[in-house]
Amino acid sequence: MFLTPVLAVALLFAQHTFTPEEIAEGGRLFQSNCVSCHGSAGDQVQGVALMSGKFNRASTDDDVARIIRNGVPGTAMQSFSFTEQQAGMVVAYLRSVSGSAAPSADMPALGDVARGKGIFEGKGQCLSCHRVGENGSRVGPDLTSVGAPRPVFFFFGPPPPAPSPAVIVRQLQRSLQEPDGDVTPANRTFRAVLKDGSTVTGRLLNLDTFAVQLFDSKERLIAIPRSDLREFALQKSPMPSYRDTLTAQEMSDLLAYLFSLKGQVK
Numbered sequence: 001m002f003l004t005p006v007l008a009v010a011l012l013f014a015q016h017t018f019t020p021e022e023i024a025e026g027g028r029l030f031q032s033n034c035v036s037c038h039g040s041a042g043d044q045v046q047g048v049a050l051m052s053g054k055f056n057r058a059s060t061d062d063d064v065a066r067i068i069r070n071g072v073p074g075t076a077m078q079s080f081s082f083t084e085q086q087a088g089m090v091v092a093y094l095r096s097v098s099g100s101a102a103p104s105a106d107m108p109a110l111g112d113v114a115r116g117k118g119i120f121e122g123k124g125q126c127l128s129c130h131r132v133g134e135n136g137s138r139v140g141p142d143l144t145s146v147g148a149p150r151p152v153f154f155f156f157g158p159p160p161p162a163p164s165p166a167v168i169v170r171q172l173q174r175s176l177q178e179p180d181g182d183v184t185p186a187n188r189t190f191r192a193v194l195k196d197g198s199t200v201t202g203r204l205l206n207l208d209t210f211a212v213q214l215f216d217s218k219e220r221l222i223a224i225p226r227s228d229l230r231e232f233a234l235q236k237s238p239m240p241s242y243r244d245t246l247t248a249q250e251m252s253d254l255l256a257y258l259f260s261l262k263g264q265v266k
Contacts, residue, residue, distance in 0.1 A: 140239065168259065
């Protein structure tokens with residue numbers, strides 16, 4: 001099936017939640033391509049305040065992405081040879097700075113932190129894979145700072161502001177409901193089948209010319225020579241979806257607890 005550019009951009013926003021890394025890349029694209037006209041605060045063109053979501057000729061994210069790629073004939077707004085994905089990342093960056101996400105992506109309600117901690121440690125069984133402070137397992141990602149903005153490192157120009165609280169909470173919610181949606185490379189699970197028929201499954205820690213290093217479910221670091229491999233493949237995330245496991249109130253409470261984790265655990 002052939003998709004027109006307009007439909008392709010619309011599907012991109014309908015189906016994709018941008019990760020912090022993609023938002024940061026959008027910030028880099030903005031800083032290197034847009035600030036010469038719009039300024040670093042996005043308010044140097046009359047009637048346009050990019051950081052507040054105010055545009056002259058766009059009312060949706062799709063409109064903004066199309067203008068970035070196609071420009072506006074008869075104006076100083078030139079076209080940019082961005083892919084749909086790159087244009088989407090720039091829009092996601094602008095939304096994260098302004099905190100004015102699309103209506104369908106409003107910040108989820110946050111419940112009670114104490115109840116959320118109880119769900120995290122009890123019904124959710126999260127400590128069987130994750131760690132907060134000194135408690136829990138190292139099999140999955142450490143969640144001690146999961147509610148804090150992730151640092152973004154820039155080599156040129158000023159860094160963009162940190163993602164808004166709404167962006168962080170939405171990302172947490174998606175991780176709970178769609179654990180395979182956006183998995184960072186450091187948290188991906190792989191299955192190695194050796195030539196003798198044995199298998200090893202775990203988080204990929206390192207892959208080079210000579211060996212593969214996996215961190216398995218027993219918290220062991222296993223190094224496998226690549227010459228011993230028969231198969232090596234990416235697996236679905238072992239984390240379950242909590243979409244149908246938790247009630248709306250329990251999900252709200254768990255989100256509140258996760259968002260409260262900023263690196264200092266009492």
